[in-house]
Amino acid sequence: MMTTFPNPIDFAVPAFVLLIVLEMIWAKRCAPEKYEPKDTLISLSMGFGSTVAGLIVAGGVYAMAVAAYDFRLTTIPFAWWAWGLCFVLDDLAYYAFHRSAHRVRWFWASHVNHHSSQHYNLSTALRQTWTGFIAVSFIFRLPLMLIGFHPAMVFFCGAINLIYQFWIHTEVVDRFPRWFEAVMNTPSHHRVHHATNPRYLDRNYAGVFIIWDRMFGTFTPEVADDPVRYGLVRQIGSFNLIWVAFHEWAGIARDLWSAPWRHKLGYIWKQPGWSHDNSRDTSDHIRQRWQDKQAWKTSTSSSSGAAQEAAQPPVG
């Protein structure tokens, strides 16, 4: 008999709605520009569409998970320690997925939806992709099944992980105590992840535990003198739901059509922003130019006034 658990997200949705209402009331009082009704409608519609897309492909994903489980190395029981271990390893798998989602354009085409809002509020958390299945994002969880965790356990832990990530999409909360910020993903850490500031690009991929970013060198703290700006390096600038859902896929198709044959695959598996003629910027390019500019500022501020006058800022 197939083992299943109730979907915890079903139980969390009423709390999501309530918290969004409370955050909107906060925004009305403190910062009305933190919410944009059209943007909120898009985010919620993306969340709704994502649920529908998830229902359509759920059978296929579960079948693949069970197939992987059939080849498991060992059988891990439904013991308390196994739940804990599964949750931690699933979060590591999430980190790997999330990092790939930002560094490989095929995966990014699906994940970009979550980042296309210029606002950062609880409704942004629900701005989820419709095309996760095409981007094969589920493959990152398969190793857990191959180790021996039951698919039902893995998907349950994944759902809890997703619920945790909801509340960190807010500007209402500033910082938590240091011990909490050191271990857990928090609103502050995740604001950095959604930022377009060069300092923050492609950082803080964590789901629940920020320790993965600290371990793998992708952690950047939020700093007070560089307020976070949200969205994409090239903002989408549209409230068209279909365009929001598919614009990067359309971009890939356009590039595949126009690129020389030997470069076509690069537009699928290389970093977002990569181009064969270097006519575009990746996040690495942008950060490098920003760091060069910062270094130039530092060097001129420490040199003499005459040298400052003679110096020119780096351009290009």
Added chain:
Amino acid sequence: MLAELIKFGVSLGSILALAGFAWMLKLGGDMRIRDSRHARDIAQEQVFDFIPVDVVLDRAGMGALLRDIEGRQLLISRHGAAFVGRMLDRSVDARLDQNFLILDTHDMGVRPITLNLGEDAPVWASALRRLPS
């Protein structure tokens, strides 16, 4: 199946209710570009290494055109309660109608923007024709 349909309906209803609530609270507000300093700040937020040397504002504060030391031009336009920047090249369609400059960047899902630039409109329209391709 019935349970799924009910869930579907409740989700749809919640989305509309939340969006309606945001509208009712008048969230977002009426964002405008206040002055050229504001436009410069927005420009640098959009493209960190764009250092504007010349700015022209739409009279209603809905957009702005900026030029940097390298001759690059950046269009800023309002997008809901935020702003969007676009580096312009020769692919932009620019139409001059007296004091109005109508710009179409051919971005999907984005309408052309009409900027009331007053007497500066012809000067900026002319500069757009000198942009690199």
